[in-house]
Amino acid sequence: MHTDLVAALDIGGTKIAGALVDGHGRILLRAQRPTPAKEDGGTVMRAVEDVIGELAVSPLWSRATALGIGSAGPVDASAGTVSPVNVPGWRGYPLVERASEAAGGLPVELIGDGVAITAAEHWQGAARGHDNALCMVVSTGVGGGLVLNGQLHAGPTGNAGHIGHISVDLDGDLCPCGSRGCVERIASGPNIARRALEEGWRPGPGGDASAAAVAEAARAGDPVAVASFERAAQALAAGIAATATLVEIDIAVIGGGVGKAGDVLFAPLRRALDDYATLSFVRRLTVAPALMGTDAGLVGAAAAALTRRPRTAGAHV
Template identity: 50%
Template sequence: MSDDTGDDTLVARESVLGIDIGGTKLAAALVSADGTILTGDRIRTPAGGADQVFAALGELIDRVRGDAAPLAVGVGSAGPLDLQHGLVSPVNIPGWRNFPLVDRVRAVAGAVPVTLGMDGHCFALGEYWSGAGRDAKTLLGIVVSTGVGGGLVVDGKPLIGQSGNAAHIGHVVVDQDGEACACGSYGCVEAYASGPRMVARAQRSGWRTDEDVDAEVLAADAAAGDELALAAFDDGAQALAAGIVATAVTVDLTTVVIGGGVAKAGPVLFDPVQAWAKRLAQLPFVTDLTVVPAQLDNAGLLGAAHQAWAALS
Protein backbone atom coordinates (compact mmCIF):
# COMPACT_ATOMS: atom_id res chain seq x y z
CA MET A 1 0.00 0.00 0.00
CA SER A 2 1.44 3.34 -1.02
CA ASP A 3 0.57 4.94 2.32
CA ASP A 4 2.58 2.43 4.38
CA THR A 5 5.04 4.53 6.36
CA GLY A 6 6.66 1.80 8.39
CA ASP A 7 7.59 4.49 10.95
CA ASP A 8 7.47 3.08 14.50
CA THR A 9 6.93 6.56 15.96
CA LEU A 10 3.79 6.93 13.86
CA VAL A 11 2.46 3.47 14.66
CA ALA A 12 2.83 4.26 18.36
CA ARG A 13 0.14 6.96 18.04
CA GLU A 14 -3.44 6.19 19.01
CA SER A 15 -5.20 4.61 16.06
CA VAL A 16 -8.14 2.64 14.76
CA LEU A 17 -8.03 -0.16 12.23
CA GLY A 18 -9.79 0.55 8.95
CA ILE A 19 -10.69 -2.34 6.63
CA ASP A 20 -11.92 -2.08 3.03
CA ILE A 21 -13.36 -5.25 1.48
CA GLY A 22 -14.00 -5.62 -2.22
CA GLY A 23 -14.16 -8.26 -4.90
CA THR A 24 -10.66 -7.56 -6.19
CA LYS A 25 -8.78 -6.40 -3.08
CA LEU A 26 -8.73 -6.49 0.70
CA ALA A 27 -7.08 -3.49 2.37
CA ALA A 28 -6.37 -2.58 5.98
CA ALA A 29 -4.60 0.27 7.74
CA LEU A 30 -4.02 1.84 11.11
CA VAL A 31 -5.42 5.37 10.94
CA SER A 32 -4.96 8.24 13.39
CA ALA A 33 -7.69 10.61 14.54
CA ASP A 34 -6.64 13.22 11.95
CA GLY A 35 -6.91 10.74 9.04
CA THR A 36 -3.21 9.92 8.74
CA ILE A 37 -2.52 6.36 7.59
CA LEU A 38 0.14 5.10 9.96
CA THR A 39 0.74 1.75 8.34
CA GLY A 40 -1.25 -0.32 5.87
CA ASP A 41 -1.26 -3.06 3.29
CA ARG A 42 -3.51 -4.66 0.70
CA ILE A 43 -3.84 -8.03 -1.00
CA ARG A 44 -5.89 -9.50 -3.81
CA THR A 45 -9.18 -10.98 -2.69
CA PRO A 46 -8.68 -14.74 -2.93
CA ALA A 47 -11.10 -16.99 -4.73
CA GLY A 48 -12.61 -19.77 -2.67
CA GLY A 49 -15.01 -20.37 0.15
CA ALA A 50 -15.97 -18.20 3.09
CA ASP A 51 -13.24 -19.43 5.43
CA GLN A 52 -10.52 -19.13 2.81
CA VAL A 53 -11.38 -15.50 2.12
CA PHE A 54 -11.57 -14.64 5.80
CA ALA A 55 -8.31 -16.43 6.56
CA ALA A 56 -6.57 -14.09 4.11
CA LEU A 57 -8.27 -11.10 5.74
CA GLY A 58 -7.27 -12.30 9.20
CA GLU A 59 -3.63 -12.59 8.16
CA LEU A 60 -3.79 -9.09 6.68
CA ILE A 61 -5.25 -7.70 9.91
CA ASP A 62 -2.52 -9.32 12.01
CA ARG A 63 0.23 -8.06 9.71
CA VAL A 64 -1.04 -4.48 9.65
CA ARG A 65 -1.80 -4.33 13.35
CA GLY A 66 1.51 -5.80 14.48
CA ASP A 67 2.10 -4.86 18.12
CA ALA A 68 -0.29 -1.90 17.99
CA ALA A 69 -3.55 -1.90 19.93
CA PRO A 70 -6.16 -0.11 17.82
CA LEU A 71 -8.99 1.42 19.81
CA ALA A 72 -11.70 0.29 17.39
CA VAL A 73 -12.21 -1.30 13.99
CA GLY A 74 -14.16 0.09 11.06
CA VAL A 75 -15.10 -2.19 8.16
CA GLY A 76 -16.40 -1.13 4.77
CA SER A 77 -17.83 -3.89 2.57
CA ALA A 78 -19.80 -4.33 -0.58
CA GLY A 79 -23.38 -5.25 0.16
CA PRO A 80 -26.08 -6.06 0.77
CA LEU A 81 -25.47 -5.74 4.49
CA ASP A 82 -27.44 -6.77 7.54
CA LEU A 83 -26.25 -4.20 10.07
CA GLN A 84 -28.45 -5.52 12.87
CA HIS A 85 -26.68 -8.87 12.83
CA GLY A 86 -23.32 -7.84 11.36
CA LEU A 87 -23.77 -9.97 8.25
CA VAL A 88 -22.54 -9.32 4.71
CA SER A 89 -23.45 -10.85 1.35
CA PRO A 90 -21.19 -9.05 -1.16
CA VAL A 91 -22.27 -9.66 -4.73
CA ASN A 92 -18.61 -9.73 -5.78
CA ILE A 93 -17.51 -12.26 -3.11
CA PRO A 94 -19.63 -15.34 -3.87
CA GLY A 95 -18.28 -17.26 -0.87
CA TRP A 96 -19.80 -14.82 1.60
CA ARG A 97 -23.54 -15.12 1.96
CA ASN A 98 -24.93 -13.90 5.29
CA PHE A 99 -21.35 -14.10 6.47
CA PRO A 100 -20.94 -13.02 10.14
CA LEU A 101 -18.19 -10.54 9.35
CA VAL A 102 -18.47 -8.38 12.47
CA ASP A 103 -18.22 -11.36 14.82
CA ARG A 104 -15.32 -12.85 12.87
CA VAL A 105 -13.40 -9.56 12.81
CA ARG A 106 -14.03 -9.04 16.53
CA ALA A 107 -12.62 -12.51 17.23
CA VAL A 108 -9.39 -11.51 15.50
CA ALA A 109 -9.16 -7.88 16.65
CA GLY A 110 -10.14 -8.34 20.28
CA ALA A 111 -12.68 -6.71 22.57
CA VAL A 112 -12.99 -3.36 20.80
CA PRO A 113 -15.91 -1.72 18.98
CA VAL A 114 -16.36 -2.98 15.42
CA THR A 115 -18.44 -0.89 13.02
CA LEU A 116 -19.71 -2.03 9.62
CA GLY A 117 -20.66 0.16 6.69
CA MET A 118 -21.49 -0.11 3.01
CA ASP A 119 -18.45 0.43 0.78
CA GLY A 120 -20.16 3.31 -1.04
CA HIS A 121 -20.96 5.01 2.28
CA CYS A 122 -17.35 4.63 3.35
CA PHE A 123 -16.12 6.05 0.03
CA ALA A 124 -18.31 9.14 0.49
CA LEU A 125 -17.26 9.54 4.11
CA GLY A 126 -13.57 9.23 3.22
CA GLU A 127 -13.81 11.90 0.52
CA TYR A 128 -15.74 14.09 2.96
CA TRP A 129 -13.11 13.63 5.66
CA SER A 130 -9.90 14.01 3.67
CA GLY A 131 -10.64 14.36 -0.05
CA ALA A 132 -12.60 16.32 -2.62
CA GLY A 133 -15.67 16.61 -0.40
CA ARG A 134 -14.05 18.46 2.51
CA ASP A 135 -16.25 21.24 3.88
CA ALA A 136 -19.28 20.11 1.84
CA LYS A 137 -22.47 20.39 3.86
CA THR A 138 -24.16 17.61 1.91
CA LEU A 139 -22.13 15.19 -0.19
CA LEU A 140 -23.00 12.40 -2.60
CA GLY A 141 -20.10 10.06 -3.30
CA ILE A 142 -20.36 7.77 -6.33
CA VAL A 143 -18.13 4.88 -7.34
CA VAL A 144 -18.37 4.05 -11.06
CA SER A 145 -16.69 0.75 -11.86
CA THR A 146 -18.06 -2.69 -12.74
CA GLY A 147 -21.16 -1.42 -10.95
CA VAL A 148 -22.31 1.95 -9.68
CA GLY A 149 -22.40 2.46 -5.92
CA GLY A 150 -22.80 5.47 -3.72
CA GLY A 151 -23.15 7.04 -0.33
CA LEU A 152 -24.50 10.24 1.21
CA VAL A 153 -22.96 12.36 3.93
CA VAL A 154 -25.36 14.86 5.50
CA ASP A 155 -24.14 17.29 8.16
CA GLY A 156 -20.98 15.27 8.60
CA LYS A 157 -22.67 11.91 9.09
CA PRO A 158 -23.34 9.08 6.65
CA LEU A 159 -26.99 8.68 5.75
CA ILE A 160 -27.30 4.90 5.97
CA GLY A 161 -31.05 4.29 6.17
CA GLN A 162 -32.92 1.78 8.32
CA SER A 163 -31.20 -1.27 6.80
CA GLY A 164 -27.79 0.32 6.18
CA ASN A 165 -28.20 0.17 2.40
CA ALA A 166 -29.27 3.75 1.59
CA ALA A 167 -27.98 5.78 -1.39
CA HIS A 168 -27.84 2.91 -3.88
CA ILE A 169 -27.68 5.46 -6.68
CA GLY A 170 -26.78 2.77 -9.21
CA HIS A 171 -30.32 1.46 -8.85
CA VAL A 172 -32.18 4.71 -9.18
CA VAL A 173 -34.49 4.14 -12.16
CA VAL A 174 -33.89 6.79 -14.82
CA ASP A 175 -35.79 5.11 -17.69
CA GLN A 176 -38.82 3.04 -16.74
CA ASP A 177 -38.84 1.43 -20.20
CA GLY A 178 -35.08 1.00 -20.21
CA GLU A 179 -32.59 -1.84 -20.27
CA ALA A 180 -32.79 -4.71 -17.81
CA CYS A 181 -30.53 -4.32 -14.77
CA ALA A 182 -28.77 -7.05 -12.81
CA CYS A 183 -30.86 -6.09 -9.77
CA GLY A 184 -34.02 -7.26 -11.56
CA SER A 185 -35.41 -3.83 -12.38
CA TYR A 186 -35.24 -1.81 -15.59
CA GLY A 187 -33.60 1.44 -16.61
CA CYS A 188 -31.31 1.78 -13.59
CA VAL A 189 -28.33 4.14 -13.64
CA GLU A 190 -26.01 1.12 -13.44
CA ALA A 191 -27.55 -0.40 -16.57
CA TYR A 192 -26.13 2.52 -18.57
CA ALA A 193 -23.22 3.98 -16.60
CA SER A 194 -21.18 1.01 -15.35
CA GLY A 195 -18.02 0.18 -17.26
CA PRO A 196 -19.19 -3.17 -18.67
CA ARG A 197 -22.57 -1.75 -19.70
CA MET A 198 -20.98 1.17 -21.57
CA VAL A 199 -18.64 -1.25 -23.35
CA ALA A 200 -21.55 -3.54 -24.31
CA ARG A 201 -23.58 -0.58 -25.55
CA ALA A 202 -20.69 0.65 -27.70
CA GLN A 203 -20.15 -2.83 -29.16
CA ARG A 204 -23.82 -3.12 -30.06
CA SER A 205 -23.32 0.07 -32.04
CA GLY A 206 -20.37 -1.42 -33.95
CA TRP A 207 -17.38 -0.45 -31.80
CA ARG A 208 -14.62 -3.14 -31.67
CA THR A 209 -17.21 -5.87 -32.04
CA ASP A 210 -14.77 -8.79 -32.32
CA GLU A 211 -12.43 -7.77 -29.49
CA ASP A 212 -12.24 -8.53 -25.78
CA VAL A 213 -12.11 -4.96 -24.50
CA ASP A 214 -12.93 -3.08 -21.31
CA ALA A 215 -13.88 0.41 -20.15
CA GLU A 216 -10.25 1.53 -20.13
CA VAL A 217 -10.01 0.84 -23.87
CA LEU A 218 -13.36 2.53 -24.41
CA ALA A 219 -12.14 5.60 -22.53
CA ALA A 220 -8.92 5.75 -24.56
CA ASP A 221 -10.87 5.60 -27.81
CA ALA A 222 -13.29 8.25 -26.58
CA ALA A 223 -10.37 10.52 -25.65
CA ALA A 224 -9.01 10.00 -29.17
CA GLY A 225 -12.33 11.16 -30.64
CA ASP A 226 -13.99 7.85 -31.59
CA GLU A 227 -17.65 8.77 -32.11
CA LEU A 228 -19.07 5.42 -30.96
CA ALA A 229 -17.00 5.46 -27.78
CA LEU A 230 -17.99 9.07 -27.09
CA ALA A 231 -21.65 8.21 -27.61
CA ALA A 232 -21.43 5.37 -25.09
CA PHE A 233 -19.89 7.69 -22.51
CA ASP A 234 -22.54 10.31 -23.21
CA ASP A 235 -25.32 7.78 -22.65
CA GLY A 236 -23.72 6.66 -19.40
CA ALA A 237 -23.17 10.25 -18.32
CA GLN A 238 -26.80 11.16 -19.01
CA ALA A 239 -28.03 8.31 -16.81
CA LEU A 240 -25.52 9.20 -14.10
CA ALA A 241 -26.55 12.86 -14.20
CA ALA A 242 -30.22 11.91 -13.99
CA GLY A 243 -29.53 9.86 -10.85
CA ILE A 244 -27.46 12.69 -9.41
CA VAL A 245 -30.16 15.28 -9.99
CA ALA A 246 -32.88 13.00 -8.60
CA THR A 247 -30.79 12.63 -5.45
CA ALA A 248 -30.01 16.35 -5.35
CA VAL A 249 -33.62 17.45 -5.36
CA THR A 250 -34.45 14.84 -2.72
CA VAL A 251 -31.81 15.76 -0.13
CA ASP A 252 -30.93 19.35 -1.18
CA LEU A 253 -27.51 18.24 -2.38
CA THR A 254 -24.56 20.57 -2.96
CA THR A 255 -21.55 18.44 -3.90
CA VAL A 256 -20.97 15.22 -5.85
CA VAL A 257 -17.64 13.36 -5.85
CA ILE A 258 -17.16 10.58 -8.41
CA GLY A 259 -14.45 7.94 -8.14
CA GLY A 260 -13.84 4.36 -9.23
CA GLY A 261 -12.09 2.84 -12.21
CA VAL A 262 -14.37 4.39 -14.85
CA ALA A 263 -13.90 7.85 -13.33
CA LYS A 264 -10.24 7.63 -14.35
CA ALA A 265 -11.49 8.28 -17.89
CA GLY A 266 -11.39 11.96 -16.92
CA PRO A 267 -13.01 14.57 -19.18
CA VAL A 268 -14.74 12.03 -21.45
CA LEU A 269 -16.89 11.14 -18.43
CA PHE A 270 -16.91 14.35 -16.40
CA ASP A 271 -17.59 16.80 -19.23
CA PRO A 272 -20.87 15.14 -20.30
CA VAL A 273 -21.89 14.41 -16.68
CA GLN A 274 -21.49 18.06 -15.80
CA ALA A 275 -23.28 19.17 -18.97
CA TRP A 276 -26.23 16.82 -18.42
CA ALA A 277 -26.44 17.72 -14.72
CA LYS A 278 -26.61 21.40 -15.65
CA ARG A 279 -29.33 20.65 -18.19
CA LEU A 280 -31.42 18.54 -15.80
CA ALA A 281 -30.96 20.52 -12.57
CA GLN A 282 -33.39 23.38 -13.10
CA LEU A 283 -34.81 24.04 -9.64
CA PRO A 284 -33.06 27.04 -8.05
CA PHE A 285 -31.67 25.16 -5.05
CA VAL A 286 -29.73 22.67 -7.23
CA THR A 287 -28.56 24.86 -10.10
CA ASP A 288 -25.15 25.31 -8.41
CA LEU A 289 -24.60 21.59 -8.00
CA THR A 290 -20.86 20.77 -8.09
CA VAL A 291 -19.60 17.50 -9.65
CA VAL A 292 -15.89 16.77 -9.16
CA PRO A 293 -13.47 13.82 -9.39
CA ALA A 294 -12.43 11.98 -6.25
CA GLN A 295 -9.04 12.89 -4.81
CA LEU A 296 -8.22 9.75 -2.83
CA ASP A 297 -7.14 6.27 -3.85
CA ASN A 298 -8.14 4.91 -0.42
CA ALA A 299 -11.35 6.81 0.36
CA GLY A 300 -13.22 3.65 1.37
CA LEU A 301 -10.51 2.68 3.83
CA LEU A 302 -10.44 6.15 5.39
CA GLY A 303 -14.23 6.24 5.56
CA ALA A 304 -14.28 2.94 7.42
CA ALA A 305 -11.70 4.32 9.85
CA HIS A 306 -13.76 7.49 10.29
CA GLN A 307 -16.74 5.36 11.33
CA ALA A 308 -14.54 3.60 13.88
CA TRP A 309 -13.42 6.93 15.38
CA ALA A 310 -17.05 8.08 15.47
CA ALA A 311 -17.97 4.96 17.46
CA LEU A 312 -15.55 6.07 20.16
CA SER A 313 -16.88 9.61 20.48
Protein backbone atom coordinates in the same frame (compact mmCIF):
# COMPACT_ATOMS: atom_id res chain seq x y z
CA MET B 1 -3.85 15.31 21.41
CA HIS B 2 -4.72 13.05 18.52
CA THR B 3 -3.94 9.75 20.14
CA ASP B 4 -6.90 8.00 18.54
CA LEU B 5 -5.96 5.10 16.38
CA VAL B 6 -8.27 2.67 14.63
CA ALA B 7 -7.89 -0.44 12.55
CA ALA B 8 -9.54 -0.44 9.14
CA LEU B 9 -10.43 -3.12 6.59
CA ASP B 10 -11.38 -2.63 2.96
CA ILE B 11 -12.90 -5.87 1.66
CA GLY B 12 -13.49 -6.40 -2.04
CA GLY B 13 -13.66 -9.21 -4.53
CA THR B 14 -9.98 -8.88 -5.46
CA LYS B 15 -8.18 -7.89 -2.29
CA ILE B 16 -8.59 -7.54 1.46
CA ALA B 17 -6.65 -4.50 2.64
CA GLY B 18 -6.05 -3.56 6.25
CA ALA B 19 -4.46 -0.59 7.96
CA LEU B 20 -3.88 1.22 11.22
CA VAL B 21 -5.05 4.81 10.77
CA ASP B 22 -4.62 7.80 13.07
CA GLY B 23 -7.05 10.62 13.88
CA HIS B 24 -5.71 12.70 10.98
CA GLY B 25 -6.44 9.99 8.43
CA ARG B 26 -2.82 8.96 8.06
CA ILE B 27 -2.12 5.31 7.34
CA LEU B 28 0.59 4.20 9.76
CA LEU B 29 0.74 0.53 8.83
CA ARG B 30 -0.85 -1.61 6.15
CA ALA B 31 -1.38 -5.27 5.30
CA GLN B 32 -3.02 -7.00 2.36
CA ARG B 33 -4.08 -10.39 1.07
CA PRO B 34 -5.77 -11.48 -2.16
CA THR B 35 -9.45 -12.32 -1.66
CA PRO B 36 -10.00 -16.07 -2.18
CA ALA B 37 -13.35 -15.10 -3.73
CA LYS B 38 -14.13 -18.51 -5.21
CA GLU B 39 -13.52 -20.39 -1.95
CA ASP B 40 -15.87 -21.16 0.93
CA GLY B 41 -16.72 -18.57 3.58
CA GLY B 42 -14.26 -19.89 6.15
CA THR B 43 -11.36 -19.61 3.71
CA VAL B 44 -12.28 -16.00 2.93
CA MET B 45 -12.49 -15.25 6.65
CA ARG B 46 -9.02 -16.75 7.20
CA ALA B 47 -7.63 -14.19 4.74
CA VAL B 48 -9.32 -11.45 6.80
CA GLU B 49 -7.86 -12.94 9.99
CA ASP B 50 -4.39 -12.99 8.38
CA VAL B 51 -4.65 -9.27 7.59
CA ILE B 52 -5.84 -8.44 11.12
CA GLY B 53 -3.10 -10.69 12.54
CA GLU B 54 -0.40 -8.89 10.59
CA LEU B 55 -1.59 -5.55 11.99
CA ALA B 56 -1.96 -6.94 15.51
CA VAL B 57 1.74 -7.82 15.88
CA SER B 58 2.63 -4.12 15.62
CA PRO B 59 3.30 -2.24 18.87
CA LEU B 60 0.80 0.36 17.55
CA TRP B 61 -2.03 -2.17 17.77
CA SER B 62 -2.47 -1.63 21.52
CA ARG B 63 -3.63 1.93 20.76
CA ALA B 64 -6.39 0.82 18.37
CA THR B 65 -9.80 1.57 19.87
CA ALA B 66 -12.09 0.18 17.15
CA LEU B 67 -12.16 -1.63 13.81
CA GLY B 68 -13.89 -0.03 10.84
CA ILE B 69 -14.86 -2.24 7.90
CA GLY B 70 -15.89 -1.11 4.44
CA SER B 71 -17.11 -4.14 2.49
CA ALA B 72 -18.41 -4.90 -0.95
CA GLY B 73 -22.14 -5.34 -0.62
CA PRO B 74 -24.82 -5.88 0.09
CA VAL B 75 -23.96 -5.37 3.74
CA ASP B 76 -26.36 -5.32 6.67
CA ALA B 77 -24.85 -3.26 9.45
CA SER B 78 -27.90 -3.77 11.66
CA ALA B 79 -27.37 -7.56 11.55
CA GLY B 80 -23.57 -7.38 11.29
CA THR B 81 -23.62 -9.48 8.11
CA VAL B 82 -22.29 -9.23 4.56
CA SER B 83 -23.29 -10.92 1.28
CA PRO B 84 -20.85 -9.54 -1.31
CA VAL B 85 -22.10 -10.30 -4.82
CA ASN B 86 -18.61 -11.31 -5.97
CA VAL B 87 -17.81 -13.48 -2.91
CA PRO B 88 -20.38 -16.29 -3.13
CA GLY B 89 -19.04 -18.07 -0.01
CA TRP B 90 -20.32 -15.18 2.10
CA ARG B 91 -24.11 -15.03 2.23
CA GLY B 92 -25.46 -13.43 5.38
CA TYR B 93 -21.96 -14.01 6.77
CA PRO B 94 -21.54 -12.79 10.39
CA LEU B 95 -18.50 -10.66 9.58
CA VAL B 96 -18.83 -8.19 12.47
CA GLU B 97 -18.83 -10.95 15.10
CA ARG B 98 -15.96 -12.89 13.47
CA ALA B 99 -13.83 -9.81 12.82
CA SER B 100 -14.31 -8.58 16.39
CA GLU B 101 -13.15 -11.99 17.67
CA ALA B 102 -10.09 -11.85 15.40
CA ALA B 103 -9.33 -8.32 16.60
CA GLY B 104 -9.34 -9.27 20.29
CA GLY B 105 -12.84 -7.97 20.98
CA LEU B 106 -12.51 -4.50 19.45
CA PRO B 107 -15.85 -2.85 18.63
CA VAL B 108 -16.57 -3.05 14.90
CA GLU B 109 -18.23 -0.48 12.63
CA LEU B 110 -19.46 -1.99 9.32
CA ILE B 111 -20.40 0.07 6.26
CA GLY B 112 -20.73 -0.60 2.54
CA ASP B 113 -17.78 0.21 0.30
CA GLY B 114 -19.60 3.12 -1.39
CA VAL B 115 -20.33 4.65 2.00
CA ALA B 116 -16.69 4.13 3.04
CA ILE B 117 -15.42 6.00 0.01
CA THR B 118 -17.93 8.77 0.76
CA ALA B 119 -16.58 9.05 4.32
CA ALA B 120 -13.04 9.35 2.96
CA GLU B 121 -13.90 11.99 0.36
CA HIS B 122 -15.76 14.04 2.97
CA TRP B 123 -12.99 13.79 5.57
CA GLN B 124 -9.95 14.26 3.35
CA GLY B 125 -11.02 14.60 -0.29
CA ALA B 126 -13.19 16.38 -2.84
CA ALA B 127 -16.25 16.72 -0.57
CA ARG B 128 -14.29 18.27 2.31
CA GLY B 129 -16.08 21.34 3.64
CA HIS B 130 -19.42 20.30 2.13
CA ASP B 131 -22.18 19.44 4.61
CA ASN B 132 -24.40 17.78 1.99
CA ALA B 133 -22.73 15.59 -0.59
CA LEU B 134 -23.21 12.54 -2.76
CA CYS B 135 -20.12 10.49 -3.57
CA MET B 136 -20.24 7.88 -6.30
CA VAL B 137 -17.98 5.07 -7.38
CA VAL B 138 -18.42 4.33 -11.06
CA SER B 139 -16.48 1.23 -12.05
CA THR B 140 -17.58 -2.40 -12.55
CA GLY B 141 -20.71 -1.37 -10.67
CA VAL B 142 -22.07 1.97 -9.53
CA GLY B 143 -22.19 2.57 -5.78
CA GLY B 144 -22.40 5.61 -3.59
CA GLY B 145 -23.01 7.23 -0.26
CA LEU B 146 -24.40 10.39 1.28
CA VAL B 147 -23.24 13.06 3.69
CA LEU B 148 -26.21 14.99 5.12
CA ASN B 149 -25.96 17.88 7.60
CA GLY B 150 -22.25 17.24 7.91
CA GLN B 151 -22.68 13.61 8.95
CA LEU B 152 -22.11 10.39 7.07
CA HIS B 153 -25.61 9.03 6.38
CA ALA B 154 -25.14 5.27 6.11
CA GLY B 155 -28.74 4.32 6.89
CA PRO B 156 -29.84 1.44 9.16
CA THR B 157 -28.13 -1.29 7.13
CA GLY B 158 -25.17 0.75 5.86
CA ASN B 159 -26.35 1.04 2.23
CA ALA B 160 -27.92 4.51 1.99
CA GLY B 161 -26.90 6.41 -1.13
CA HIS B 162 -26.78 3.36 -3.40
CA ILE B 163 -27.44 5.47 -6.47
CA GLY B 164 -26.51 2.72 -8.93
CA HIS B 165 -29.94 1.20 -8.49
CA ILE B 166 -32.08 4.26 -9.02
CA SER B 167 -34.09 3.63 -12.19
CA VAL B 168 -33.51 6.34 -14.80
CA ASP B 169 -35.06 4.53 -17.79
CA LEU B 170 -38.55 3.25 -16.97
CA ASP B 171 -38.69 0.72 -19.79
CA GLY B 172 -34.96 0.12 -19.93
CA ASP B 173 -32.93 -3.07 -19.85
CA LEU B 174 -33.44 -5.52 -17.02
CA CYS B 175 -30.75 -4.99 -14.40
CA PRO B 176 -29.25 -8.00 -12.59
CA CYS B 177 -30.73 -6.48 -9.39
CA GLY B 178 -34.21 -7.25 -10.76
CA SER B 179 -35.25 -3.70 -11.61
CA ARG B 180 -35.17 -1.94 -15.00
CA GLY B 181 -33.11 0.88 -16.43
CA CYS B 182 -30.85 1.36 -13.38
CA VAL B 183 -28.05 3.93 -13.45
CA GLU B 184 -25.57 1.03 -13.13
CA ARG B 185 -27.04 -0.76 -16.16
CA ILE B 186 -26.18 2.28 -18.31
CA ALA B 187 -23.22 3.98 -16.65
CA SER B 188 -20.93 1.25 -15.26
CA GLY B 189 -17.68 0.53 -17.09
CA PRO B 190 -18.75 -2.84 -18.55
CA ASN B 191 -22.07 -1.36 -19.71
CA ILE B 192 -20.37 1.63 -21.38
CA ALA B 193 -18.16 -0.86 -23.26
CA ARG B 194 -21.09 -3.17 -24.06
CA ARG B 195 -23.13 -0.32 -25.51
CA ALA B 196 -20.21 0.91 -27.64
CA LEU B 197 -19.63 -2.61 -29.04
CA GLU B 198 -23.35 -3.08 -29.77
CA GLU B 199 -23.37 0.23 -31.68
CA GLY B 200 -20.41 -0.80 -33.83
CA TRP B 201 -17.31 0.42 -32.02
CA ARG B 202 -14.34 -1.90 -32.45
CA PRO B 203 -11.30 -2.17 -30.19
CA GLY B 204 -7.83 -1.45 -31.55
CA PRO B 205 -5.19 -4.01 -32.52
CA GLY B 206 -4.54 -4.91 -28.86
CA GLY B 207 -8.16 -6.06 -28.49
CA ASP B 208 -8.80 -3.94 -25.36
CA ALA B 209 -12.59 -3.64 -25.14
CA SER B 210 -12.74 -1.99 -21.69
CA ALA B 211 -14.44 1.30 -20.81
CA ALA B 212 -10.95 2.84 -20.57
CA ALA B 213 -10.36 1.90 -24.22
CA VAL B 214 -13.75 3.39 -25.14
CA ALA B 215 -12.73 6.58 -23.29
CA GLU B 216 -9.50 6.72 -25.29
CA ALA B 217 -11.47 6.31 -28.53
CA ALA B 218 -13.88 9.04 -27.41
CA ARG B 219 -10.96 11.40 -26.76
CA ALA B 220 -9.78 10.70 -30.31
CA GLY B 221 -13.24 11.67 -31.58
CA ASP B 222 -14.81 8.26 -32.33
CA PRO B 223 -18.53 9.14 -32.53
CA VAL B 224 -19.81 5.79 -31.19
CA ALA B 225 -17.44 5.96 -28.21
CA VAL B 226 -18.46 9.57 -27.57
CA ALA B 227 -22.15 8.58 -27.69
CA SER B 228 -21.65 5.73 -25.22
CA PHE B 229 -20.08 8.10 -22.69
CA GLU B 230 -22.78 10.69 -23.34
CA ARG B 231 -25.44 8.08 -22.56
CA ALA B 232 -23.62 7.10 -19.34
CA ALA B 233 -23.30 10.79 -18.41
CA GLN B 234 -27.01 11.30 -19.01
CA ALA B 235 -27.89 8.38 -16.70
CA LEU B 236 -25.52 9.69 -14.01
CA ALA B 237 -26.94 13.21 -14.35
CA ALA B 238 -30.50 11.96 -13.96
CA GLY B 239 -29.57 9.97 -10.83
CA ILE B 240 -27.56 12.85 -9.34
CA ALA B 241 -30.32 15.37 -10.05
CA ALA B 242 -32.95 13.08 -8.48
CA THR B 243 -30.78 12.73 -5.38
CA ALA B 244 -30.14 16.48 -5.17
CA THR B 245 -33.84 17.22 -5.56
CA LEU B 246 -34.70 14.77 -2.80
CA VAL B 247 -32.10 15.68 -0.15
CA GLU B 248 -30.47 18.95 -1.29
CA ILE B 249 -26.86 17.95 -1.84
CA ASP B 250 -24.59 20.67 -3.26
CA ILE B 251 -21.75 18.51 -4.63
CA ALA B 252 -21.53 15.17 -6.36
CA VAL B 253 -18.10 13.52 -6.29
CA ILE B 254 -17.35 10.82 -8.85
CA GLY B 255 -14.60 8.25 -8.41
CA GLY B 256 -13.85 4.77 -9.69
CA GLY B 257 -12.30 3.76 -13.00
CA VAL B 258 -14.94 5.49 -15.14
CA GLY B 259 -14.49 8.69 -13.12
CA LYS B 260 -10.88 8.73 -14.39
CA ALA B 261 -12.11 9.28 -17.97
CA GLY B 262 -11.89 13.04 -17.34
CA ASP B 263 -13.62 15.43 -19.74
CA VAL B 264 -14.96 12.55 -21.85
CA LEU B 265 -17.32 11.94 -18.92
CA PHE B 266 -17.44 15.24 -17.02
CA ALA B 267 -18.17 17.55 -19.99
CA PRO B 268 -21.35 15.69 -21.10
CA LEU B 269 -22.25 15.11 -17.43
CA ARG B 270 -22.22 18.84 -16.66
CA ARG B 271 -24.28 19.53 -19.80
CA ALA B 272 -26.81 16.83 -18.90
CA LEU B 273 -27.09 18.14 -15.34
CA ASP B 274 -28.34 21.43 -16.78
CA ASP B 275 -31.20 19.44 -18.32
CA TYR B 276 -32.15 17.52 -15.17
CA ALA B 277 -31.16 19.69 -12.18
CA THR B 278 -33.59 22.48 -13.02
CA LEU B 279 -35.17 23.59 -9.75
CA SER B 280 -33.73 26.72 -8.12
CA PHE B 281 -32.29 24.85 -5.12
CA VAL B 282 -30.32 22.32 -7.18
CA ARG B 283 -28.96 24.60 -9.91
CA ARG B 284 -25.80 25.37 -7.97
CA LEU B 285 -24.92 21.69 -7.73
CA THR B 286 -21.29 21.04 -8.65
CA VAL B 287 -19.67 17.85 -9.89
CA ALA B 288 -16.06 16.99 -9.09
CA PRO B 289 -13.71 14.04 -9.58
CA ALA B 290 -12.75 12.08 -6.46
CA LEU B 291 -9.36 12.82 -4.93
CA MET B 292 -8.72 9.92 -2.55
CA GLY B 293 -7.51 7.19 -4.88
CA THR B 294 -6.93 3.58 -3.88
CA ASP B 295 -6.76 4.20 -0.11
CA ALA B 296 -10.26 5.70 0.00
CA GLY B 297 -11.88 2.49 1.29
CA LEU B 298 -9.41 2.17 4.18
CA VAL B 299 -9.51 5.84 5.14
CA GLY B 300 -13.32 5.83 4.98
CA ALA B 301 -13.62 2.70 7.10
CA ALA B 302 -11.33 4.38 9.64
CA ALA B 303 -13.44 7.55 9.50
CA ALA B 304 -16.58 5.55 10.28
CA ALA B 305 -14.87 3.88 13.24
CA LEU B 306 -13.53 7.19 14.56
CA THR B 307 -16.78 9.13 14.29
CA ARG B 308 -19.35 6.53 15.30
CA ARG B 309 -17.88 6.00 18.73
CA PRO B 310 -18.93 8.24 21.61
CA ARG B 311 -16.39 10.69 23.07
CA THR B 312 -14.13 10.68 20.06
CA ALA B 313 -11.50 13.37 19.96
CA GLY B 314 -9.65 14.30 16.86
CA ALA B 315 -11.64 13.22 13.84
CA HIS B 316 -14.67 15.11 12.63
CA VAL B 317 -15.78 13.52 9.43
